[in-house]
Amino acid sequence: MKRLITTTRFLVLAMLVLFSVTGEAKEGIEPIVSTEWLAENLDRENLVIIDIRSGDAYAQGHIPNAVNVPLEVPFSAWTTMRNDLLMEVPDEAELFSMIGNCGITKDSLVVIVTEIAEPPAPPYPSANATRAAFTLFYAGIENVAILDGGYNKWVAEGRTVTNVVPAVKPVAYNGKVNEELLVTEEYVKKSLKKAIIIDARDADVYFGVTIEPYAPKAGHIPNARSLPTPWMWNEDGTYKSIDTLKEMAAGVIGKQGKREIIVYCGVGGYASSWWFVLGRVLGYDKVRLYDGSAEEWTRNNEMVKYTWTR
Template sequence: MATYTHPEVLVETDWVAAHMHDPQVRLLESNEDILLYDIGHIPTALKIDWVEDLNDPVIRDYLDAERFAGLMSRKAITPQTTVVLYGDKNNWWATYAFWVLKLFGHQDVRIMNGGRTKWIAEKRELSRVVASFDPTEYPVPTRDDTAIRAFRDQVFQHIRHEGVALVDVRSPQEYTGERTHMPEYPQEGTLRGGHIPTAVNIPWSMAVAEDGTFKSADELAALYSAQGITPDKDVITYCRIGERSSHTWFLLTYLLGYPRVRNYDGSWTEWGNGVGLPISKPYQR
């Protein structure tokens, strides 16, 4: 059985249990349901609120470099700290936070395989106490949007070229346009259903096992190569707002070692509402 290209970015629950009091390690919990942290989290873990902490309060973009440095300081993180992320939804938001940290160049970031669900299933210790750490001095970094982030106009050009690939990680019903509105996510509404032309549909959930851990390298390689998503291509992933697609971006980049993968965080809420943008919609009522 093949191994992951970068196995060091995944840590198991045993590793976290052994290192959660290590001063060189900072655990961060990032959930879709921001109340979960308060009812019980891994001892010493701090909370990352994907809305309040990672996003700009006005424009649709991420926090700037100064705010990022302040966030890292408040979370007692230095550039040398090993940051371990985990959360609900099989680590949707953990990989999203991982992606944002990589935009700012933090070196040692890891994901706890299986996330919050696996930790709880194993009946491991939970705490309601918010750990307290002294703030650090985190230098203001440079945010690099070029290597791992794709923008709308880049996607528009991307679909016109050969040797590229576009992965829609949403559900098949979203991909075909059968499901346009998401009542559970009113902030993600779009006027049009369907998918970006040339995109193949590989739902993010196909990459995880029943316990929430990532499938094996062999299984993942077979899953993506079967749909033409191969390492020789320039790959862009997308979903509705960029969180599910960060999960696929993470596994393609780090577990399978694809060298050119970007996450289109504008995703369908931008594309499906954009004036004049082409849409494929195989589903018709």
């Protein structure tokens, strides 16, 4: 028995040593990575940095080895317009082609880099980062992270930037899209009393004080709960602490349960941010995104609006 225990311990130690030496991608990546982490891992073989800023911004300077794939609305490699709806997921063939052209494989560790909007401008660029991340998860890429504080923080810290465009070796990406991440209008209708519906838009929009041009009806989807996306970031564009994000989520959703969570916004940008934080950062199960969002819902359905009287 003593010999068996000794042998078992030896095998466990040998496996740990082998893993530490090989440094395989199976260790994954945290969903939000710091500038310090990225600086230390720039030369990592399986790391792919995707800069989603405009081509002009990228040309003026970018993080070494970063590949530029701008996210623009209505059309870009990340989003398309389908049935007159903005920011829909791209067709599978086009999406897989973009992923392959970036040299991304299923084993890659992908870090999304965006710019940070200066207050009081809306944090749309930060939401674009989560939208890009969502699109990669949808395409079957599991190890995707966002650079906390974006390109702005990297530059503010005096870290290395370059104008050199990296040479990328394209690959044939043959993944499988995860349709379970998305829900349709009809699915939302059937789930109004069963699922937790999260409205990720600004509070003024949720309450009907403000009407957005692409969703010309005041208010929100029936039974939806307000969890404004801009609240998840600090003024410098970094994410609020995990404890704070947990408190925000628990205050609206409650603790982890068996109920499905459906997130929507105006067209699918802000919704991707809470999808990312709830599902990838905080570990909530069954978090899905309504891609058509308020833009589609208001075409065929009514919204509800809360009012107060003295």
